[in-house]
Amino acid sequence: MARSRELSSQARTLLADLARSGQDWRHGYELARSTGLRSGTLYPLLIRLEAQGYLQAEWQAPAGSGRPPRHAYRLTAAGLALARAEQDLHRGQIVAKRGEALS
């Protein structure tokens, strides 16, 4: 579960987006739209987040007849903590960069 290195910008975007929804369940296409990630990038990220315990996934009953069940996602407590930590780290880096630019 431990991360050894920096997250990609895509992973950060996804984490931040999922963190904004808190405990609400989100769907794949909706996440792709809101993050701007392509599905081929989004799903491998979701798969890894889930494998590392940062993401919770569940099958939801079909919304209407003739529709298949749907996979939905939200961050676990560990995922929310990671998203917050990443946000803080990112903010810190921006402040540091601004400081360097001004000095």
Next chain:
Amino acid sequence: MSASFSRRLARGIGRLLLLAYPARDFSWARAMQHEIDQLDNDGAALVFALGCLWGGCRQTASTGLNWFAEGMKMKNGLWSWLLVPRNAGLAGALAATCLGISYLLAAGAPPLYVVVNAAAFLLGAVALSGLRGIAVRAERHAGPIVLALGSCLLLTSLAGASVAGASRWIWIGPLSVQVSLVLLPAMIVAYARHGDALGHAGIVAAAAALALQPDRAMAGVLAMSMAALAFARPGRSAAAAVVVTLAAFAITLVRPDTLPAVPYVDRILFSAFEVHVFAGLAVLLGSALLLAPAAIGWGLDPARRQVYLAFAATWLGCVLAAALGNYPTPVVGYGGSAILGYLLSISIFPADAGAMAGSGDRAATADSDSVGISPRTRLVTHPAG
């Protein structure tokens, strides 16, 4: 009302996802398939499905390569050695040369042809070991290297030996050498490692040279590799390189190319099967082996994938040109130029690429890639610093 073509295609891709993703991710593939079915817009469903399929192919390829790497690591030192792209290239070139020689023998080619190919391999292998330092310096000196090689191509087109209106060769003793086949692949790999202003100038010189010669096959190869590079390393200079090389290729298309097919050199991808089915298979397998180092580099050296992509585009382009027209079939056909060019091009590969395949560090490098490629054990995506 029947479903539109896009919808049917999206559904078909949805079913394909179950095969495209590794078995452990089956439920995820199912999730994607169902998500595609949820989308009301047919076009959006198709785009979404195609993205999922691309992601699945990358996941599976990455998993396969990592399993392969892990398995090989455990076996013995030879496999670790082979997992270095440059070494894989040397082994692939040896195998392809041998397969080519077996075809030449089966086809009844003059014994001298066999000797020339074998000698070219030995010469290239010696040069490869002598040029080890280039791999280290290529990153810093790529610009001058590319410009120098581009200038050599230009000189050849202006002062080289001419046959049926094409000036592609120089004579070394009794042997004719096609300079573009020897130098262009290495030039492209060097440019892929680092493209600066001198490198851009070198590419322009090469494009002009190929248009002047004219050399339709190598101009196509140059354009194809620049397109691959533009895909891997987008930017204005990459786009400009594509435009310039495409223009050169277009010029070669309108200029007459009347050279007839040369026995044992051109069109052997097809004619080898007329000799014997095994001769045909040897030629095909030898051609496929030329791409092996690119596949290994792509999997094990993700930080420099553009180099391997350009390399693959170059040699795939050469093979395609040989399949489509009267152009030399690289390495497996008679001719030392392609063998030398192949070995020269792998000499420019990053020296440390795959070097950690036998150590624990390799995994750390292998997964330092953009999303969707690295193994699930980490969420890391690019090397720090």
